[in-house]
Amino acid sequence: MNSKIQNEIKELVQQQVISQxxxxxxxxxxxxxxxxxxxxxxTVFGVLGSLLVGLGIILILAHxxxxxxxxxxxxxxxxxxxxGQGSVGFSILKNKSTVWKEASGTxxxxxxxxxxxxxSQIYNIPEDFNAFLLTWILLCAPLIxxxxxxxxxxxxxxxxxxxxxxxxxxxxxxxxxxxxYLLLLVxxxxxxxxxxxxxxxxxxxxxxxxxxxxxLTIVLIAFINDVDAxxxxxxxxxxxxxxxxxxxxxxxxxRLRQNGYLILGSLGTxxxxxxxxxDWFWDDLIKKPSDFNSQEAYISLVLFxxxxxxxxxxxxxxxxxxxxxxxxxxxxxxxxxxxxxxxKYISIALINLLILVIALITIKIGTNKFxxxxxxxxxxxxxxxxxxxxxxxxxSFIIRGLLFVGFGLGxxxxxxxxxxxxxxxKMNLK
Amino acid sequence: xxxxxxxxxxxVVVTAQIFVPTQMILDRxxxxxxxxxxxxxxxxxxPADPFRGKYIALRFKANxxxxxxxxxxxxxxxxxxxxxxxxxxxxxxxxxxxxxxxINKDFIEAKVDWYKEYNNELHVTYPFNRFYMEExxxxxxxxxxxxxxxxxxxxxxLVFVKNGESVLKDVIIDNMPLKDYVGKEPKQE
Numbered sequence: 001m002n003s004k005i006q007n008e009i010k011e012l013v014q015q016q017v018i019s020q021x022x023x024x025x026x027x028x029x030x031x032x033x034x035x036x037x038x039x040x041x042x043t044v045f046g047v048l049g050s051l052l053v054g055l056g057i058i059l060i061l062a063h064x065x066x067x068x069x070x071x072x073x074x075x076x077x078x079x080x081x082x083x084g085q086g087s088v089g090f091s092i093l094k095n096k097s098t099v100w101k102e103a104s105g106t107x108x109x110x111x112x113x114x115x116x117x118x119x120s121q122i123y124n125i126p127e128d129f130n131a132f133l134l135t136w137i138l139l140c141a142p143l144i145x146x147x148x149x150x151x152x153x154x155x156x157x158x159x160x161x162x163x164x165x166x167x168x169x170x171x172x173x174x175x176x177x178x179x180x181y182l183l184l185l186v187x188x189x190x191x192x193x194x195x196x197x198x199x200x201x202x203x204x205x206x207x208x209x210x211x212x213x214x215x216l217t218i219v220l221i222a223f224i225n226d227v228d229a230x231x232x233x234x235x236x237x238x239x240x241x242x243x244x245x246x247x248x249x250x251x252x253x254x255r256l257r258q259n260g261y262l263i264l265g266s267l268g269t270x271x272x273x274x275x276x277x278x279d280w281f282w283d284d285l286i287k288k289p290s291d292f293n294s295q296e297a298y299i300s301l302v303l304f305x306x307x308x309x310x311x312x313x314x315x316x317x318x319x320x321x322x323x324x325x326x327x328x329x330x331x332x333x334x335x336x337x338x339x340x341x342x343x344k345y346i347s348i349a350l351i352n353l354l355i356l357v358i359a360l361i362t363i364k365i366g367t368n369k370f371x372x373x374x375x376x377x378x379x380x381x382x383x384x385x386x387x388x389x390x391x392x393x394x395x396s397f398i399i400r401g402l403l404f405v406g407f408g409l410g411x412x413x414x415x416x417x418x419x420x421x422x423x424x425x426k427m428n429l430k
Numbered sequence: 431x432x433x434x435x436x437x438x439x440x441x442v443v444v445t446a447q448i449f450v451p452t453q454m455i456l457d458r459x460x461x462x463x464x465x466x467x468x469x470x471x472x473x474x475x476x477p478a479d480p481f482r483g484k485y486i487a488l489r490f491k492a493n494x495x496x497x498x499x500x501x502x503x504x505x506x507x508x509x510x511x512x513x514x515x516x517x518x519x520x521x522x523x524x525x526x527x528x529x530x531x532x533i534n535k536d537f538i539e540a541k542v543d544w545y546k547e548y549n550n551e552l553h554v555t556y557p558f559n560r561f562y563m564e565e566x567x568x569x570x571x572x573x574x575x576x577x578x579x580x581x582x583x584x585x586x587x588l589v590f591v592k593n594g595e596s597v598l599k600d601v602i603i604d605n606m607p608l609k610d611y612v613g614k615e616p617k618q619e
Contacts, residue, residue: 064484066564066609077451085444092437112447119451123458124485124598126560135450142443146436 005030046103047151054080054110061118070122077118084108092146101147109140109155133163134180141187150204153191154211160184161215168222177295178222185215201254209251210260213242217264223299229285230296232276233337237300239268240330241307247327248310249319256373269329270358270381274388276333277351282344289340304334324361329354355385363414370422372415379411458597465592466536468512468520470556472587472601484568485560486608488587488601493543495522495552502545502552509594510554511535519586525552529594539594558589558598563609570612574603 009026012018018026057080065073087104090096113136119125120132137159144152164178192212195205220238224231246252246262256262275281290297307330314320325332336350359381366375386407390400471491495510502508511533513523523535543553563571585608588599601608 062484063565064562066567074455078448081447081451085447089437089440089444092433092440095433115447115451116454119454121485121562123454124558124561125454125458126557139443139447139450142439146440146443 043099043102046099047106050103050107051110054107054114058110058114058117061114062121064121073118073122077115077122080111081108081115084111088143088147102149102151105143105147105149105152106155108143109152112136112139130163130167130178133159133166137163137184141184144188144191148191150195150208153188154207156184156188157208157211157215160188161218164219164222168219176222177225178219181219181222196250200250206255206258206260209258210264213245213260213264216242217268223295225295228288228290228296229281229337230290230294230300232272232281233290233334234296234300234303236269236272236276236333236337237303237307237330239265239272240333241265241303241310243269243326243329244307244310244314247320248314252320266326269326270355270384273329273333273351273355273358274384277348277355277385277388278391279344279348282347285337285340286342286344300334304330324365325354325357326361329358352385352389355381359385367418367421370418370425372418375414375418376411379414383407383411457595461590461592461595461597462599465590465595465597467599468514468536468589468591469518469586469602470520470589472585484565485562486568486571486601488559488561488598490556490559490587492519492521493554493556495525495554496550497525497552498550499552500545500547500550502542504542504544506542508540508542508554509537510540510556511537512591520589522554525554536591537594538591538596556589556596558587558596561587561598561601561608563612567609567612571601571608574612 006027009018009023013020013023061076068076084104084107088101088108091100091104116132116136137156140152141156143149144156160181163184164181167176167178167181192208195202195208199205216238220234221231224234242261243265246259246265251259251261311327320327332354333351336347340347359378362378362381363375364378366372366378386403470488472488473491506527509526509529511523511526511530512535513521515521524530524533525540526533529537538556540554540556543555545552584605585601585603587601590597590599603611
């Protein structure tokens with residue numbers, strides 16, 4: 001048990017806040033909790049060990065020993081695979097500990113990769129790196145469930161992202177869309193669902209909470225054939241989707257740093273809105289209207305339906321007490337995007353207004369929650385908005401300077417008043 | 431689920447994990463054993479691959495075909511029908527988007543590289559443009575070939591071809607496998 005907790009309990013007993021009986025019950029609870037939790041450190045080292053050994057084997061085999069005959073090389077290609085399969089089989093049959101399962105699974109993952117790549121090497125099988133990655137990931141995917149392995153889940157997500165990027169950005173080729181990424185994503189989702197359901201407050205779940213939205217954000221660009229305005233719309237809707245997932249009570253009630261959806265969704269939305277708050281974006285859109293019979297349009301539609309579905313679901317289930325404008329930002333943007341006002345200034349004004357309202361509401365949430373991070377995030381959004389507007393307006397230097405000074409003072413005052421308010425609240429509580 | 435059931439499913443996974451590399455071997459061995467050998471004049475350059483180690487990338491002389499048909503899409507699959515020239519090196523007989531049973535020649539599945547409109551030339555990429563070598567030797571190989579520019583005619587890739595499949599067996603320079611040639615280089619100087 002944490003010595004800090006022990007000291008606290010001692011103090012509470014001394015101050016007669018709790019009885020000795022309750023104190024021992026609390027201690028017993030922490031002891032029982034500790035004994036049921038697996039030896040995490042050991043698992044981490046086991047996994048790291050297998051990861052390094054696996055990667056090491058790949059590197060050693062990549063040396064491509066000329067002196068070995070084809071038969072020797074072939075045997076070497078299968079050797080790590082057989083060892084990996086043997087140790088995974090052993091840990092399943094004997095129902096070994098998590099450490100065993102995670103470590104042997106990780107080793108087998110890299111053994112599969114090394115055996116395929118060594119065979120490619122022996123027979124000079126060329127380029128198709130994407131097919132190689134896809135085969136590798138698919139051959140190891142069932143292990144996630146057979147071993148209930150979180151490390152394999154993480155490797156799966158990392159490698160599927162790698163695959164999609166390799167596939168989508170193949171040198172000098174356009175029109176490649178990594179559709180198999182969606183299959184790989186669906187494969188890993190049941191495992192993630194189990195984690196959310198049964199182990200929500202663990203560190204491993206928060207790693208998944210970050211990895212999945214991060215992977216989606218990185219990979220979405222590979223689904224864009226033509227870099228045009230519809231690509232921007234796709235991203236705005238994706239970030240809207242992530243934000244709304246992050247606002248579901250399950251995620252929103254947890255710690256902020258565990259909620260990758262909310263942070264990425266919010267940052268992404270603000271970033272995309274900032275980009276589209278410049279007039280060049282709308283100039284392009286008016287000059288070259290988007291093609292709505294394109295892959296980008298259909299993907300945008302699908303993402304929109306999912307995001308709207310989540311919003312409607314949480315509304316019907318009355319899961320969210322307070323809706324703010326960020327929930328609807330993707331809908332507002334889509335409407336502004338689709339209407340394409342003949343006068344671009346209407347669109348620009350609407351987007352700027354949207355950013356401003358998001359910033360003000362963020363500041364309000366920050367002050368209500370007494371959260372300095374959120375408060376300053378809101379202030380930062382306004383600051384960036386002002387800096388952006390400086391680039392495309394013809395204000396005199398004096399006015400710009402005064403605005404900056406004024407805004408800087410605002411920063412100080414907002415933080416100062418909140419600090420004072422918080423202090424006062426603490427005093428009242430005492 | 432009982433661990434014995436999990437183990438049975440695991441055995442299926444194991445079979446698949448072994449089946450994939452084994453099938454890769456068997457496919458290539460079939461081509462090497464019963465395919466027809468062709469010599470492709472080539473030129474090696476040296477890049478690397480993060481997982482599979484050092485290889486030399488090969489550029490082939492016989493990768494162009496004159497045609498007035500200009501409708502070729504990059505990376506599109508094509509069938510390259512082969513012929514041999516008077517010196518015994520491979521050359522392109524014709525390129526087609528579909529298999530042409532009436533052409534009685536060996537063919538390779540390849541990809542369109544690009545079409546040069548100004549001289550009506552179609553360039554193709556062969557599926558055997560990598561030759562894996564021992565680390566350290568790949569760069570030497572490139573240097574050897576660069577320094578023997580005059581004898582460049584003597585460098586060729588030995589490729590076995592069967593029903594569209596092709597396997598690169600070796601790269602030959604001065605009638606010697608490239609890896610042996612690179613090995614003996616320092617003694618020559």
